[in-house]
Amino acid sequence: MANKKSLESIDMEAPEFKDFAKSMVDYIANYLENIRDRPVLPSVQPGYLEKLIPSEAPSKPESWTDVMADIERVIMPGVTHWHSPRFHAYFPTANSYPAIVADMLSGAIACIGFTWIASPACTELEVVMMDWLGKMIGLPAEFLACSGGKGGGVIQGTASEATLVGLLGAKAKMMQRMKAEHPDWDDNTIVSKLVAYCSNQAHSSVERAGLLGGVQMRSLKADDNLQLRGETLEEAIKKDLADGLIPFYVVATLGTTNSCAFDRLDEIGPVGNKYNIWVHVDAAYAGSAFICPEYRHLMAGVETADSFNFNPHKWMLVNFDCSAMWLKDPNWVVNAFNVDPLYLKHDQQGSAPDYRHWQIPLGRRFRSLKLWFVLRLYGIENLQAHIRRHIGFAQQFETSCRSDERFEIVTKVQMGLVCFRLKGSNELNETLLKRINGRGKIHLVPSKINDTYFLRMAVCSRFTQPEDMDFSWNEVSEAATEVLKEQQK
């Protein structure tokens, strides 16, 4: 029985929805299949959009065809095309057809899976998908729900949230221990002594987690290979302990944003364990590569970690947001966040995770559908092929770069990222980047390590072909020729 419309209908009706949605499907396919023909970076100025649309919402409904027409008129001129093969900024963000379709279903079911009973399928598919994924990257069984222990996975929104959740769990754990050891210390006394650690190459969100969590986050010097070493961590811990402080949390980054360097988890982890501090692994970008066995040596030491996080929404073709986090003992997080009003209680509490306790927000979408669709419709082998292809493209660009003596490679090329620069001053390279982005054909962002400014060429698009990498290299090379010519004048 279709829903009766005995009241005057105010909603879009199903037949109209079908026309609209199918028209959007065609638009999307056309957009993505031809994305490389659009200028990757928009040329609009701040404030462009408000001039194109009314200053107030309409009183009466408009037609969906008018809305469709406005996508090209209003939206597209201001879109940075993250999925163009010409886009090499930041790190990739995922986009695949299976994930888009899964999100449609998620939007239709539109449950808020804060407890098991609020939609059992939403919680249970997430539990099983996090096991599938954990097995795919070779996580130790202790992290998996299917091991029957305490461990398990959860989908967070972003790696920033995972780092913060880990920090808050670690804080709760250390608070409890300190209160037991020093019954006379109050909360504020303990919090004021807490110290967390990360590499000076860690992502800005790690520093921010310290700010948000109200604790000191000590930035430790990475070695010449830009890796945080166990020795460095241990020295810092010893010094802080000698000063009466309380080390409680360390973030090891596998694949830094600056240069895709890998902290030495095999050294950091044992030091963390020795001093009883929570070890969190941030493998936001590079973690996807661990689905390929040949890269798992880079996560050596993972068995020492308390929590592990990577973003399938970066490099594993699952649309944002899908940040996979595993915890060996989620109870520290669950107990830290637990507030339990009657309207959220249910009879099955305890026999399945209530994910609201595992995260910062209360509400959550049915995000595991995206993982399920992508894993089934690609299969592990094609996801591995995707990773290996991107790594191959980075090596292709590296080869081009090394064959041109004007350029230098700044750091070891890892995964799908090439850090390079013109031999010469930072200013020269700043000029080069401005020129490249100004030409409007490809888009890169810079970084800086130890006062050396360089360009980051990230392989981002699933549409990228070898010819695209040649195109991007030619753009870089031509821009360099222009800039160097002008310098000589």
Next chain:
Amino acid sequence: MANKKSLESIDMEAPEFKDFAKSMVDYIANYLENIRDRPVLPSVQPGYLEKLIPSEAPSKPESWTDVMADIERVIMPGVTHWHSPRFHAYFPTANSYPAIVADMLSGAIACIGFTWIASPACTELEVVMMDWLGKMIGLPAEFLACSGGKGGGVIQGTASEATLVGLLGAKAKMMQRMKAEHPDWDDNTIVSKLVAYCSNQAHSSVERAGLLGGVQMRSLKADDNLQLRGETLEEAIKKDLADGLIPFYVVATLGTTNSCAFDRLDEIGPVGNKYNIWVHVDAAYAGSAFICPEYRHLMAGVETADSFNFNPHKWMLVNFDCSAMWLKDPNWVVNAFNVDPLYLKHDQQGSAPDYRHWQIPLGRRFRSLKLWFVLRLYGIENLQAHIRRHIGFAQQFETSCRSDERFEIVTKVQMGLVCFRLKGSNELNETLLKRINGRGKIHLVPSKINDTYFLRMAVCSRFTQPEDMDFSWNEVSEAATEVLKEQQK
């Protein structure tokens, strides 16, 4: 030019995507239009799903038709149907055809709008949509970007995050003031003295914001109408000041989860202003009703607020997640969270908001598309009709309930929520709720205020018709008859 496939294709191709996505469109329309025929609450037991699917991801790709077939086999048996007219639990969550289509486009563009340059359209549409929405609910101009002042809106994921963001902004503001007044106090001394306030009727996420922010959150007694009063707040502030503490933040709830009570913002706001503490308004559910002028008296005093939040993803037909937050002076939040690595810098900084500084996560989806599509394809008048219709349905249920002398209405019926119970003991009402949910035809959750246990009947579905409300009332009535008969035995 379509993308060449010179490498062996590993991705789903566009024609297959079109078939798959259009098949999903038909599935979605069929699911939603016939949703009332499904049992609203699943009867599965914890662990049901893992038995239905393999324990590992497949190596080779499967076909999309197999995936489609598994939706009914694996997912639907475990779905709680939040959009069924039989669903009366919690509060509504939004679901509309225009929002689903907008999310498809958001998934295709799949930009991460952390800075303006990362996709100008993503930031700019959000700025303008938050102005549209602010005007629709009659927010003072100070909150709007178009006023040319500091104020503006941002889309957060959830009201929990908005409450936390407000708290962290307030904390930063008070820290700065205290450091200026007491140069000898260190951070920990100040933090240990900070006190925030809310009603004992506030949502659990407010208490949690205090936990996460590491500050005291004082729960103040609401009056007999379950409203937090200005006098109560002022007494608490005076006592805390006398004790050497530092009041810095108060959350006023407009539409509590327990009973949809409205704190007296017209009293709380002036008290907050008098003592220079940050006033945050949590109107998560009820805020949507302010698009109808006849309900705006319930937000009297809004001009005294520093931040205001409501969830279009609850009651305004914009799919989760879309939590609208406005700040009079976002700089307190921006400066509290600001970490600024080179790879995120851009030339237009300062001339448009970089929303990454306004929120907990770094990444963010293009969520304003959902608002734009819904506002245009419904129009203000139909959205108002939607709100008024739901309020009418609650009144219809109230009338049924009042006409049955076995029942009592517990609190004043406000918006789309009826709090009711059988005259008699809490145990009797617990039995009644179990019976109602056990019969499997409708779904409600309970709450408790001052030791009185009661049932909450929330109007949730956009498909609801007057006959559905009669159906739900009959279910309640029949369950009551059964329970009372058994009691008499």
